[in-house]
Amino acid sequence: MPDRTRIIVIGGGIVGCSVLYSLAKLGWTDSVLIEKRNLTSGSTWHAAGNCTFFGHYPSITRLFVNSVNSYLQAESESSQSIDFHSTGSLRLATNKAELAFYHCLKPLYDQLGVSYEVVSPTTVSERFPILSTEGVLGAAHTPGDGHVDAFGATHALAKSAKLRGAEILLNHEVRNLELTRSGYWVVRTEDGDIAAEHVVVATSFWARELVQSLGLNVPVFALEHHEIVTDKVDSLQEVDFELPSIRDPYVPCNIRQEGNGLLCGIYESQPVPWATEGIPPEFAEDLLPTNISILESHMEKLVKRIPVFEQLGIKTVFNGPICYTPDGLPLLGPVNQFPGLWLATGFAIGIGTGGGSGEYLANWIVNGHPPYDLPYVHPSRFSNDLSKDDAIDMIIETYARGYSIDEI
Numbered sequence: 001m002p003d004r005t006r007i008i009v010i011g012g013g014i015v016g017c018s019v020l021y022s023l024a025k026l027g028w029t030d031s032v033l034i035e036k037r038n039l040t041s042g043s044t045w046h047a048a049g050n051c052t053f054f055g056h057y058p059s060i061t062r063l064f065v066n067s068v069n070s071y072l073q074a075e076s077e078s079s080q081s082i083d084f085h086s087t088g089s090l091r092l093a094t095n096k097a098e099l100a101f102y103h104c105l106k107p108l109y110d111q112l113g114v115s116y117e118v119v120s121p122t123t124v125s126e127r128f129p130i131l132s133t134e135g136v137l138g139a140a141h142t143p144g145d146g147h148v149d150a151f152g153a154t155h156a157l158a159k160s161a162k163l164r165g166a167e168i169l170l171n172h173e174v175r176n177l178e179l180t181r182s183g184y185w186v187v188r189t190e191d192g193d194i195a196a197e198h199v200v201v202a203t204s205f206w207a208r209e210l211v212q213s214l215g216l217n218v219p220v221f222a223l224e225h226h227e228i229v230t231d232k233v234d235s236l237q238e239v240d241f242e243l244p245s246i247r248d249p250y251v252p253c254n255i256r257q258e259g260n261g262l263l264c265g266i267y268e269s270q271p272v273p274w275a276t277e278g279i280p281p282e283f284a285e286d287l288l289p290t291n292i293s294i295l296e297s298h299m300e301k302l303v304k305r306i307p308v309f310e311q312l313g314i315k316t317v318f319n320g321p322i323c324y325t326p327d328g329l330p331l332l333g334p335v336n337q338f339p340g341l342w343l344a345t346g347f348a349i350g351i352g353t354g355g356g357s358g359e360y361l362a363n364w365i366v367n368g369h370p371p372y373d374l375p376y377v378h379p380s381r382f383s384n385d386l387s388k389d390d391a392i393d394m395i396i397e398t399y400a401r402g403y404s405i406d407e408i
């Protein structure tokens, strides 16, 4: 273990590995990533890997698009497959406000050079033949996106960073951070200390406890999030293309093809916060007990949306902790009170935005200014005085909104 380096990234999920990779691409290879278990041990290993290009703001869309591009680049450099399925996505409109909003986004996507169109219910049926379009007014179609293998993408980023000279320390837990009088950070691990000019905290829902001793009150908490994987859908045998991902504000859920079956991620209307008193120390690569009763009303809606769902066997239902901030957007940027301290945490859509976010932050660190304007994700948007109860209430409300558009 080195005793000094230029920059330390804490956390080996997709976000931390992406920051490390992007720093290395910019020439900062005097860098060390410290992970307390293994790469992807947190939420990354069980993520569905959906990478939509649909964002409410053009700059967020840039994060999405740059993510897939960076995973593909890392794949070609490392030969580690990311298994990108370029299926495209359809985000359904179930009321006039949603449809109008999707139309308004068109010129913004054109400016970014990202393919985007608003399609009719008939087109939705053609692209996703097992879906009932009852109540669907149209959809936003982003043909360039799809899904990746989150484990593969993280390892591709890590391997490419290492090929460029960055170092990764596994099975080292960071105990705390300290800013010395000389302006250096000391990162204390159970196996010794490392000094660095910069520290990036990319530890998802563990970030809150890690920076608490600095007097920082970071509003990130975990919620339970269920996914359902079905058995084979026989009627898909007649479809000679992979279905696009669906995002449906009605259930609300996302649905994509998984082999010959379906994978559905549910946004529970009664969200359940997890481990708000502190993440259990033994938690790693774990799932949470499933709570089928909470899914019942969503399953009924799912059957209305995908009628064949009623006859399908369920292969697995799983429940994993997902990190949220009060507005559902990550905390990405400097901590104003502490020079050299950066946050890359609070990611609810970390596979979709992780690659682009790592690139954004690395450019800011190396060049001293952000590569483009992205005020929506600056860590300073939440007051340090925000109470824990208020933060959790806001997180629950944001999560329960699912894909409804008007409140974000």
Ligand SMILES: Cc1cc2nc3c(=O)[nH]c(=O)nc-3n(C[C@H](O)[C@H](O)[C@H](O)COP(=O)(O)OP(=O)(O)OC[C@H]3O[C@@H](n4cnc5c(N)ncnc54)[C@H](O)[C@@H]3O)c2cc1C
Residues within 6 Å of the ligand: 010, 011, 012, 013, 014, 015, 016, 034, 035, 036, 037, 038, 039, 040, 041, 042, 043, 044, 045, 046, 047, 048, 049, 050, 051, 172, 173, 174, 175, 202, 203, 204, 205, 206, 210, 225, 226, 227, 265, 284, 318, 319, 320, 321, 322, 323, 344, 345, 346, 347, 348, 349, 350, 351, 352, 353, 354
């Ligand atoms: C069921 C489910 C499905 C999902 N599907 C999708 C999807 O389809 N698309 C999408 O974009 N997102 C999805 N997500 C969300 C996605 O999984 C997360 O946004 C993403 O994995 C977050 O990545 P991360 O790197 O921020 O955090 P993590 O992957 O949780 O990584 C944080 C790392 O920090 C390490 N760490 C913590 N504390 C310390 C310490 N003190 N010292 C050293 N290391 C430490 C942990 O061990 C962990 O490896 C899903 C989430 C769930 C629960």
